Amino acid sequence: MILTLLFFCISGAVIMTVFASAAGRMQKNDLTDNAVLCAQSCAEVYSVTGSVEEMAMTVFGSSCEKVESTYRIGLDRDFRPSDSAAVVLILNEKRSDGGSGTLGSVTAEFIHNDSTLYSLTFSAYIPDNGGESDE
Amino acid sequence: MKKYRSKNLSDVLGTAAGMILFLLFTVCMLVMIAVGAATYSRINDGFQREFTSSAAVRYLSNKMRSAESCTIIENGNGAALKNGSIVCIIYCGDDGLYEKTVSATAAVTAEGGDRIFALDRLNITEDKGLLHISVTVGEDSSDAIIRGG
Amino acid sequence: MNEKKNNSFSGFGVGYVSVMMIFAVICLTILAVLSFQAADSGNALTERNAAFTAEYYAADAKAKQLLMELDEAAFAGHQSSFFEDDFPALASGYDGVSVTPVPEGFRVSYDTAINDRLSLSSEIMFYTTPLNGRRYDIVKWGSSSPDTQDSGPALWDGEF
DSSP states (O other), X not given: OHHHHHHHHHHHHHHHHHXXXXXXXXXXXXXXXXXXXXXXXXXXXXXHHOOHHHHHHHHHSSOOEEETTEEEEEEOTTSOBOSSOSEEEEEEEEEEEOSSEEEEEEEEEEEETTEEEEXXXXXXXEESSSOOOBO | OHHHHHHXXXXXXXXXXXXXXHHHHHHHHHHHHHHHXXXXXXXXXXXXXXXXXXXXXXXXXXXXXXXXXXXXXXXXXXXXXXETTEEEEEEEOSSEEEEEEEETTSOOXXXXXEEEEEOXXXXXXXXXXXXXXXXXXXXXXXXXXXXXX | OHHHHHHHOOSSOHHHHHHHHHHHHHHHHHHHHHHHHHHHHHHHHHHHHHHHHHHHHHHHHHHHHHHHHHHHHHHXXXXXXXXXXXXXHHHHTSTTOEEEEETTEEEEEEEXXXXXXXXXXXXXXXXXXXXXXXXXXXXXXEEEOGGGSSSOOOOOOSOO
């Protein structure tokens, strides 16, 4: 009888672990999915503006803190700017100036619980003395 | 006789107690199964809702990116995406996202399309050459910004 | 005989309880596995979306790098006043770039592979004389698949 009870206790523990793992995975998937959408929006806005500050203002509605060439912004679980950040977005910008314009490249990294949720590299070309427009 | 009666009574009480314990045990088991089913239902419903809204946004943004030009129709409730001589009209109708493909010479109307996703609200706005797409499914909403065409 | 009676009568025995618990464990196991499977499906979908987004913007970055080099060639051509000769020669030197002369200047087009099925089609109009200060305008910049690049899907004309 003790063996039977032990068997059921262990199987109950395993089942609870599987449920918890499934729920945890769902939450992480949700965060990653939102991170991908957010990164895509950042990429699209940056490709038009060529400026990380403008991109942050357009996408998040607030500015981000800057340390040298790295920008940082704290986001909540809905990916809105928040002081109590569940997700931290770190943007590293590199600019290369050509004779005719500037090619900017940004790597956006979403960090949650000290691990990288998603990372995306995108770029923008802003010509000097003139711009590009779509017909 | 008395002895027999008291023995009978103790048997009955023992059986009754056993039955009550068994019933209690059965109820606990059923409650555990119900909790497990509720957890599965919550995980599955959450998965359906969240991925429908983000899938709808992703579908719209991929369609807009591959179109030559994009015109907002129905006060932000839809978009007409032109590609050569073909116009793809995507709009939010009765609790869903609808799509139809027409010739560029045909009238652009938000009706008669095929249902692609179930969703409650779609809003597309344009600002400084950028298109803001917002999709709501139940309590969940997803947003994206893409370059205008 | 009394001992036998006492031993044989045990009310509801352990067997019933075990059966109930086995049933409950089986139900909970099935539910747990289904939950995990739903989470795993979501994970696979998320990973696919993330990979495609990364591929698209990697192709976008390559296409922009090439655009910068073409713009530098256009800028040099405008500076040297030999744009109509220098620019097409320089632009055609890049792999996969096609240059078509048009009245306003040159139409340059190239494809950058996103993955096996899709490519990023870029079409840019470079002006002989900068238009309102602009050396070029982007005519097309979007993903396309080789199947529908030249002709779109067949449309029903209303007749059977």
